[in-house]
Amino acid sequence: MDTAVGRPPCNLREHREQQKHIREHRDLQEALRQTTSDLEETVDLAGLLYETNQRIGTVIDYLLKGRGTVPTGESESFEIVLDRDLNQLEGTEGDRTGGTKSPTPAGDVTMTENPVSTGD
Structure with missing residues (x-):
């Protein structure tokens, strides 16, 4: 033991x-x-x-x-950025599937805010 x-x-x-x-x-x-x-x-x-x-x-x-x-008192920055990102994502998915990018209803944020911008 x-x-x-x-x-x-x-x-x-x-x-x-x-x-x-x-x-x-x-x-x-x-x-x-x-x-x-x-x-x-x-x-x-x-x-x-x-x-x-x-x-x-x-x-x-x-x-x-x-x-x-x-407009005063409302926050739309999130919606603007989200719309832009979703449109870019849809364009990327369209490129993968061979489709075309749908037109942006709200437009590109840079172009909306600064129409002189070249988008670069």
């Missing part, structure tokens, strides 16, 4: 298997710590991106109001 633990001595195979399980357990704990850390960083980054998006939206609204593009 193993006097230190109070059980019979294990054979070498059992001992190696136990050590293997202990290493796997430690590796899984470390992977969990790393994943948790990555998740926390991702949440922090998402919060930062959200705050930045809010600030950019405010600046865009201010600039559009200065040009008289947005």
Whole structure:
């Protein structure tokens, strides 16, 4: 009997298997710590991106109001940018399927705001 633990001595195979399980357990704990850390960083980054998006939206609204593009009190910057992105996405999908790009109902934001722009 193993006097230190109070059980019979294990054979070498059992001992190696136990050590293997202990290493796997430690590796899984470390992977969990790393994943948790990555998740926390991702949440922090998402919060930062959200705050930045809010600030950019405010600046865009201010600039559009200065040009008289947005009626007072209403925020249309999101819709304008979203329409532009969706139109670009539809154009990209049309290129992949061999179709043609549909005309933009709201027009390109740069062309709407600055008709002299060459679109470059």
